[in-house]
Amino acid sequence: MPLLRERVLGWLHRRPEAQAWSLLGPGIGxxxxxxxxxxxxxxxxxxxxxxxYGGVERGFTLEAYQRFFVPIYLTILIRTFVVAIICTVxxxxxxxxxxxxxxxxxxxxxxxLFLVVLPFWTSFLVRTFAMIFLMRDTGLINTxxxxxxxxxxxxxxxxxxxxxxxxxxxGFLPFMILPIYASLEKxxxxxxxxAEVLGARPAARFRQVTLPLSLPGVVAGCLLVFIPxxxxxxxxxxxxxxxxxxxxxxxxxxxxxxxxxxxGSAASFILMALVLAAVLVYLRIRDDAPEGAR
Amino acid sequence: xxxGLPRWLVALVAAVYVFLHLPILVxxxxxxxxxxxxxxxxxxxxxxxxxxxxxxxxxxGLRASLIVGVAATLISTLLxxxxxxxxxxxxxxxxxxxxALLYVPIVTPExxxxxxxxxxxxxxxxxxxxxxxxxxxxxxCISFVVVVVLARIEGMDESxxxxxxxxxxxxxxxxxxxxxxxxxxxxxxxxLLAFTMSFDDFVITSFVAGPGSSTLPLVVxxxxxxxxxxxxxxISTLILVMxxxxxxxxxxxxxERAR
Numbered sequence: 001m002p003l004l005r006e007r008v009l010g011w012l013h014r015r016p017e018a019q020a021w022s023l024l025g026p027g028i029g030x031x032x033x034x035x036x037x038x039x040x041x042x043x044x045x046x047x048x049x050x051x052x053y054g055g056v057e058r059g060f061t062l063e064a065y066q067r068f069f070v071p072i073y074l075t076i077l078i079r080t081f082v083v084a085i086i087c088t089v090x091x092x093x094x095x096x097x098x099x100x101x102x103x104x105x106x107x108x109x110x111x112x113l114f115l116v117v118l119p120f121w122t123s124f125l126v127r128t129f130a131m132i133f134l135m136r137d138t139g140l141i142n143t144x145x146x147x148x149x150x151x152x153x154x155x156x157x158x159x160x161x162x163x164x165x166x167x168x169x170x171g172f173l174p175f176m177i178l179p180i181y182a183s184l185e186k187x188x189x190x191x192x193x194x195a196e197v198l199g200a201r202p203a204a205r206f207r208q209v210t211l212p213l214s215l216p217g218v219v220a221g222c223l224l225v226f227i228p229x230x231x232x233x234x235x236x237x238x239x240x241x242x243x244x245x246x247x248x249x250x251x252x253x254x255x256x257x258x259x260x261x262x263x264g265s266a267a268s269f270i271l272m273a274l275v276l277a278a279v280l281v282y283l284r285i286r287d288d289a290p291e292g293a294r
Numbered sequence: 295x296x297x298g299l300p301r302w303l304v305a306l307v308a309a310v311y312v313f314l315h316l317p318i319l320v321x322x323x324x325x326x327x328x329x330x331x332x333x334x335x336x337x338x339x340x341x342x343x344x345x346x347x348x349x350x351x352x353x354x355g356l357r358a359s360l361i362v363g364v365a366a367t368l369i370s371t372l373l374x375x376x377x378x379x380x381x382x383x384x385x386x387x388x389x390x391x392x393x394a395l396l397y398v399p400i401v402t403p404e405x406x407x408x409x410x411x412x413x414x415x416x417x418x419x420x421x422x423x424x425x426x427x428x429x430x431x432x433x434x435c436i437s438f439v440v441v442v443v444l445a446r447i448e449g450m451d452e453s454x455x456x457x458x459x460x461x462x463x464x465x466x467x468x469x470x471x472x473x474x475x476x477x478x479x480x481x482x483x484x485x486l487l488a489f490t491m492s493f494d495d496f497v498i499t500s501f502v503a504g505p506g507s508s509t510l511p512l513v514v515x516x517x518x519x520x521x522x523x524x525x526x527x528x529i530s531t532l533i534l535v536m537x538x539x540x541x542x543x544x545x546x547x548x549x550e551r552a553r
Contacts, residue, residue: 009464016384019465023380027373027436028392034433035399038410045413055416094310101299101307112311119314121537123494125511126530129518130317133324136522140320143333173314231403233497238518248405255409255501265413268406275401 039272046265054259064266073250077270080246083161084229087168088176091225092218094169095176099217100210102177103184116177124171128238131167132158135239159241167235175224183217184210216286223282227275247271322534325527342528352529355513361424362509363492366431371485373432374439375477381440382447399437407434408501415502422504430502431492438491439484446480486544490537 012019046064048056067073102112119127134140135157142154157163187210195205233248240246245253247267254264328339346352381393399407411430420426454476458468474481496511503512510533517526 005466009466012465017386020380020384020386023376023384024392027377027440030373031396031399031433031436034411034414034429035407038414039406041413041417042406042410094306094313097303098307098310101303104299115311115315119318121490121541122318123511123530123533123537125494125496125514125518126321126533127318129514129526129530130321132518132522133321133527134317138333140333170313170317173310227401228403231405233403233405248403251405251409255412261413264409268409271403272406275403279401 042265043269046262046269048262050260050262054255054261056261061262064260064262067263068266068270076245076247076250079244080230080248080271081274083164083168083246084226087165087172087229088222088226090165090169091173091176092222095173095221096180096214096218099177099180099184099214102181103187113181116174116181119174124234127171128167128234131163131170131239135163135166158239159243161240161244164236164240164244167239168229168232171232171235172225172228175228176221179220179224180214180217183214183220187213219282219285223278226278230274230278231271318534321527322531325524325531327524330524342524343532345525346528346532349525351508351513352510355508355510358424358427358507359493359510362428362431363489365428366435366492367485367489369428370432370435370488371439371481374436374484374488375443375481377436378440378443378447379473382444396437396440399434400441404434404495404497408498411498412501422502423507426502426504427499427507427509430498431495434495434498435488435491438487442484442487443477443480446477446483450476482544486541490540493537 045056047060047062049059049061049063051057068077098116102109102116105112132139136142137154137156137158139158141157142151145151146154191209191213192205195209200208231248232246233252236244236246236249237252240249247270251264251267251271254260254267258264324333324335325342326338326340327335328341329336377396381389408430411426411433414420415422415426455468455472458472459465463471494511495509496515499509500512500515503509508516510529514526514529514533517523517529
C-alpha cells in the first residue's frame with residue numbers, strides 16, 4: 001500500500017491535470033454513454049423509416065416530422081404548449097402571494113417554508129392519486145356536495161381539462177414559490193424604508209421596489225414550472241383520460257402500442273427542443289436583468 | 295418596520311396551503327377507514343394495511359425499489375461528488391461549458407430520458423431488469439448530486455486545505471482528513487436527493503423495467519389503473535411515512551456532522 005500511495009502521489013505531482021480528469025472521467029464517461037449517446041441515437045431514429053414491428057429500417061426520411069402537420073398531432077402539440085403556459089400563469093398568480101407572505105411571516109417563517117418544501121419530497125405518483133381520490137365521481141368532493149344537497153348527480157370532474165390543470169398546478173406550485181421566496185428573502189429592507197420615507201404609498205412601494213427586485217425569482221420559478229409541465233406525462237395519463245393527450249402521452253403511445261419509433265423519437269425531439277428554447281429564453285432574460293436584481 | 299399583511303392576502307395564502315396539503319391528509323385518513331367504498335367513514339380499521347402484507351407484488355416491488363435505490367444512490371453520489379470536486383478544484387479549458395452541460399439531464403423531460411435509454415438497451419440487446427433500471431437512475435441522479443455538492447464546496451473554506459498541505463500532509467491525507475469531513479453534509483443531502491428521486495421515479499422506470507422487475511411505483515401505478523381501493527391509500531401512507539422519516543434522520547445526521 002505505501003508503495004502504491006507514493007506512485008499515485010508522484011503521478012499527481014507530475015501531471016496536475018490528470019487529477020482533474022481522474023475525478024471527472026468516470027462520471028462524465030457514464031453520462032456520455034448512458035445519456036448523450038442515447039439522445040443521439042434517438043435523433044438518428046427520428047429521421048429513419050419505421051420498422052414493421054417497432055424499431056427502424058435503414059435509410060433517411062423526414063416522414064416522422066411531416067406527420068406533425070396532421071391536424072390531430074398539431075392539436076396535441078398546441079395543447080401541450082397552451083396547457084404549460086396556463087399552468088405557469090396560475091402557479092405564478094397563486095405562488096407569488098404565498099412567497100411574499102412567507103418572506104414576511106416573522107416567527108412562522110420556518111414552519112410555513114417547511115410546508116412548501118414538504119410536497120417536494122412527496123412521491124408525485126402518490127400526490128396524483130390523492131387528486132383522483134378527491135375528484136372522481138364517487139370521490140370526496142362529489143360525495144360531500146351530494147350530501148350537502150348542492151348537486152343531485154355527481155359532477156364529472158375527473159378526466160376533464162380542469163382535472164389535468166388542477167393536477168399540474170398541485171404538482172408544480174412549490175417550484176414557483178421557492179425561487180420567488182428566495183429572491184424576496186434577499187430583499188434589502190432599507191430600500192423599502194427609504195421608499196416610505198420618500199413618501200411612496202404601500203402599493204407604489206410594492207410596484208416600484210419589491211416587484212422589480214423579485215423578478216429573477218419570478219423568471220426562475222416560471223422556468224421551473226413551465227419545463228416539467230411541458231414534459232408532463234403522469235398527470236394527463238391518470239387525470240386526463242384519452243381526450244387530454246399531451247406530447248408526453250403521444251411519445252409513450254408510439255413506443256408502447258403504436259410501434260412507430262421514428263414518430264415517437266421525433267415527438268421527443270420536438271419536446272426537447274421546446275424545453276431548450278425555454279431555457280435559452282430564461283438565460284437571455286436573466287442576463288439582461290439590472291445589476292442589483294441578480 | 296414589519297406590519298400585518300392585508301386580510302385578503304392571508305386568506306388567499308391559507309387557501310393555497312389547504313390546497314397543497316388537504317389531498318394528502320384526506321388520503322392518509324381514509325387509509326384507516328373500514329369501508330371498502332371508501333368515502334363514507336364507517337370506523338377505524340387496519341384491514342387495508344393487513345391486506346398489503348398478503349400481496350406478493352407489493353413486497354417484490356419494495357425489494358426491487360430498495361435494491362435499485364441503494365445501488366443508484368451509492369454510485370451516483372460517488373460519481374457526482376467526484377465531478378463536483380473536479381469542477382470546483384481545477385481550472386481547465388471548457389470547464390464552463392461542461393458545467394452548463396451538466397444541467398441538461400436536469401431539464402430533460404423524464405419521458406425523453408426513458409425512451410432514449412430504452413432505444414439504447416434494445417439496440418445493444420441488454421435484457422431489461424434491475425440492472426437497466428439502476429443504470430437509468432444513476433444517469434438521472436448524477437447531475438442533481440453534482441449541483442448539491444458543488445454548492446457546498448463553494449461555501450467551503452479553501453484555506454484549511456492549504457494549511458494542511460503547508461503543514462506537511464500530502465494530497466491524499468488532506469483529502470480524507472480535511473476535504474471530506476467539510477463536504478459531508480453536502481454529500482449526504484446529495485445522496486438523500488438521489489435516493490428519494492430513485493425511490494419515487496415512475497416515468498423513466500416504466501420504460502426500462504422488464505417483466506418481473508417492477509419497482510414499488512410501478513406496482514402502485516398498476517393498482518391505480520386497475521381499480522381504486524383503500525389498499526392504495528394504505529401503501530401511499532406507508533411511502534409517505536418512509537420518506538418523511540428518511541428526511542428527518544438525514545437532517546439530524548447532517549446537522550450533527552456539520553457541527
